[in-house]
Amino acid sequence: MPRLLLILFLFVFSFAQAQYGSYTPPDKLYGVLFADVQMSRVFKDGKTFVDCVPKKTPQEIADAYGKLKNNPLVRYSLQMFVESNFTVPGEVATGYVSDTTVPVTTHINGLWKVLSHEPDKPVNGSSLLPLPNAYIVPGGRFREIYYWDSYFTMLGLKESGMYDMMENMINNFSFMIQQYGHIPNGNRTYFLSRSQPPFFSLMLDLLAEKKGGRVYAQYQLALQREYDYWMDKADGKGHAVKMPDGTVLNRYYDQDIVPRQESFYEDSTLGAAAGKRAPQLYRNLRSGAESGWDFSSRWLADSKSLSTIQTVNLVPVDLNCLLYHLELTLGKAYKETGDLLRSNYYTKIAGKRKAAILKYCWNANYSWFTDYNVVTKSKSKELTLAGITPLFTGIATQAQANAVATLLKNKFLKAGGLVTTLKNTGQQWDSPNGWAPLQWMAVQGLNQYNQQALAKTIATRWVELNNKVYKATGKLMEKYNVTDMTTEAGGGEYPAQDGFGWTNGVLLALIRQYNLQ
Template identity: 25%
Template sequence: MRTTTWTALVLAVRGALALPQAATSPSTSAAVTEATTRTSPASASTTSTFSAPVAVTTVASLTVSPVSVSTVVASPTAAADATLPSQQPLPPAQPWCPSEIFCAGQLLQTVNLAQLYTDPKTFVDKPTIAESSQAVLQAFASLNSTNATEGAITNFVNTNFAGEGQELEALVLGDEFNASPAFLDNVTDPLVRSWVQIVNGYWTSLIRTTNQSLICDGTSCSSTFIPLNHSFVIPGGRFREQYYWDSFWIVEGLLQSELYSVVNGTLQNFMDELELYGFIPNGGRTYYLDRSQPPLFTWMLSNYVDATNDTSILDRALPLVERELSFWNTNRSTTVTSPSTNATYAVYRYAVNNTAPRPESYLTDYNTAFDPTLPSLDESQRSELYAELASGAETGWDYSTRFIKEPLVGGLNGTNQALRALNIRAHVPVDLNSILYKVHSLLANLYERSGSTRNATRVSELCDQAENLRSAILDLNWNPAKLAFYDFNTTSNAQNDIFSAATFYPLWAGIVPDELLSNDTAAFGFFSSVNLVLSRYNGTYPTTFYESGLQWDAPNAWPPHQYITLQALRALPSNVTSTPLPTPPSDGSTYALIPSGQLGLDESALPPQPVSTTANASLTGTGADINIVNGTLVNGGNSTEGEGWRDTLLKGLANRYITSALCSWYSTGGSIPGFLDRLPDAALNVSGSINNTGNMFEKFSITDIDIGGSGGEYTVQAGFGWTNGVVLWAASQFGSELVAPNCPNPLDEATSPAATSSVSTSASATGSAASSTSTSNTQSGLGVPNAESSGFAVAGVAALVALIMI
């Protein structure tokens, strides 16, 4: 049994990822010799030391107190005396993940095949409780894993492993927390303001810090947890650690909530990781040390400095931004020659070096590789598949037809077949390259803001590199005929034709093609799919328009993309956005306004919009646009005379996002005491929410406004960090334009799609019958009917609004 120090693990990770060994900062290296003995995020068989990073003064002290963290109980899917299924060959050992307990190997594979938990991540988040890692491995060896029973594996896990997530402490914010941050004054609708204020309070249930008393040191116990020195916000649900790209939208919300020290702590944690590893891992577990995520740290840093004017953080941060940029240049860059201009560009891609199932999704990846209904794969093919699956996780879009060789190869139910067709490493993703364009630009700006004159040469270099990336994106990814950005596929040496929300990233990053700056028809054409969604569907903007069963495809709509789309809309100048919203031809729908070929799908192939439990709206023609009535978007805010098309879409999308978040919260038990009564138990029972008090879901639906999203490797999660962050940001930016939405009655949806009844949402409000043809969104309240599913909303609170002082 080998013994590895924390420093040795860091060096192993760097070696496996081809990181320069000199990446350890002087402060960290020096500290190793007199390190504070702390916990190890390393392998199950390690004895570790953790060097304290450079001390940094936070903006404000945090007053906290611990609360409990719940854990999952093992629930085998077979009888206790049932023998486990026969096992397929083990994958190769992974140099970056040496644990014999938590990384790819016999123990992890056996426990996963026992299927003790619905989510494979549960097991690898459990620290051991045996006297040593060696004792755990000896206990496992005594089981004879080839003939082990469900009961034996259950007993082994229950005896040798503690509850997942116990290395973390849930905290309650102290005096720094402001229940009524300044931006709430801009939210004029009383119901929306009350709800946003509740969302602002959810930070208190999502903030965490490291529980020093329960951290493993590699001898008394072992864990995958990477200990962090500062408080942070978790996404929620199964995502019980700090995550990389989630944190961007969490930070956006925290800044609106004026929780500056929590933002500072988040950034300090990322800087600690940059010092230790030379990059920011996907999340705060050692099984994420083979990959990163979209590199948004520099953008977070810039937004923090903008909000606080705390330029003192730059002394530590700027060298570490350079280190992250070096990681992407060394490990994720390639050169591509344009087939249209013959120019050669240095560009970025997602490409993870991995040849085994991901520990946190081991059974999922294992089943994808060994699916008996599909052709068998040899070891080389399985290794390639595992690399693609890990690269897909690095994109943040895990998974989407956007990166699949044959987008609809598996249909709606052929997820494994689709995943086997992933081709991520051969793509030049437009979103990644747009982000790194912005990173170069922001880093140059931050050098100038730091007040140092020594960096003039570096600023010039960064500006040149940013301009080169801009040229690459406009050459490789921009399609002036279709008026959209697409990924570039190096396998086919051509643009993909999969249209996705990635098309909006360049404008968010500040790359606006000339065609959009000089022509209002072209400018609208770029955003015409937003108009289609708001007019045709009940929900908000999807990731793609392909229905594949993958969670980053239709019908799912993710909070980050609502934010990015809104920011992209704001990037256009007023000279091309002030004309009214175009109307479709008399015999057509808003699909007719979309540039030819842009979506890559015929109108009849778009996702259907249900209008009852048994029927859908028309897929084509004038009957398809059921969510625009008399020129006004349902749940799209109040219409304004003479406003330009951009403002109509901004207001519509912001309202539709708030609608999705608020209505799904309301349908799962949310209420506002004294203002908005909780739904009756019969209605809440439809979604199994009788014991809930309102869920903030991680993703939503293009078609339904009162449920979370669906599909993917795990059940939809509640919490939820980036959802809350985008709600608070949207409220701060569009507060005066937000109108209380029209939410459907879950009971009517489930039992009587043709009924016209409604229920009261407040003791002071009275319900009224509503017809699906009387759709309107011109009054405030949840009682106005809309086209959602059955077409019937719960009773309104419009009459109550005037009586309530918020």
């Protein structure tokens, strides 16, 4: 975006923010109406109402509802009230019909236009945080840009030669870092209390392949602010955690202690049973959402019940590997701008983090990388695909990588690719489900450690499964059942979504990498 247009957009956005209070999430805007709609299940999916666009000002709607509710002489339909006062959003690509006679690569290249979202205009009372550039949304119920999804989507945009769209999305993330101090989970007011796995520095690697190292200098300030967000004070009230030996690692930590607005019914119901523990429960649920793995046995104290979620007690191996990459990228950025003192500082900090990850997350009992519990001061016993991230970011030793490859082949490899965990709990980030981003990181990580045969097997099985479902349904899904290739993936708080940004990106990249079509 030209600088003059960006300045103009910032001015318009700031004006809209002051005029409309656009940072305010729907529960605060609509009060009792919000709670009544969500708890009455007016919509099966709680995300529908928080994405509705009001036809009047939020205050006018809230006042009107208050008068209606408090008048015992008036009978009313809550659903009709909502429908008359809000525009209800549809799913992305509603009515789009696939042509399964064309190759899946042709299908994906056509889908980019369907999943494209034009630059936003501020709308009074909307939960959407407007962005100055075009972007790709995942699809289905996900009508906004998502942080870590976008990196894997960009893998496909790169293969399609859509570098302008990649750069637009990166500029949107840079804009949000400047505007909010971090990249939210997605560009919605109800996502502002958290981020998602920090892939911004890896996005810059993709752009640098096209534009060279000056990219790191261009986004140096955004990288620094991203890092500062994750490295808040290690005082028990943020992402940074002081380890037993005094080193600092990081965890997921949402800033809020209320039910997630988009999952208000589910969280409130769970919270009612938790009693005084409810605020702590909500923070752990929200922090699980920040991890992107919402939800998994990985976060559960008893490995099965969502009520035992303990996300904030865990130092996740994948998060810390991504922050290691961010530190190395900061080193590159400062080197590009000639600040060798800071460049050396971040390179040294990255080395310390690498040593801490190897110390606290390599679990010799299982020959696998696991999370670390800061409360019990012990390594997690949960074996999950997050354990391949140290291979993806080049932290593992060759001996560790060999051990990981062996367990991966013996335990995680299934007919359709890699299963996310070894437990079937009904949560969507558990068995029997497989997810595109984890397949990609495993394949690329294995290739870095001379495990090419296993990497190709995983890629081939994943591509075959994706193709099989596409030929049968005309769709590319958010997640897949990799253990039974005749059954759809399930679990979680909503049905499996199609579209689907990161599946498209990873599939296209793997097809090209291995010449599989």
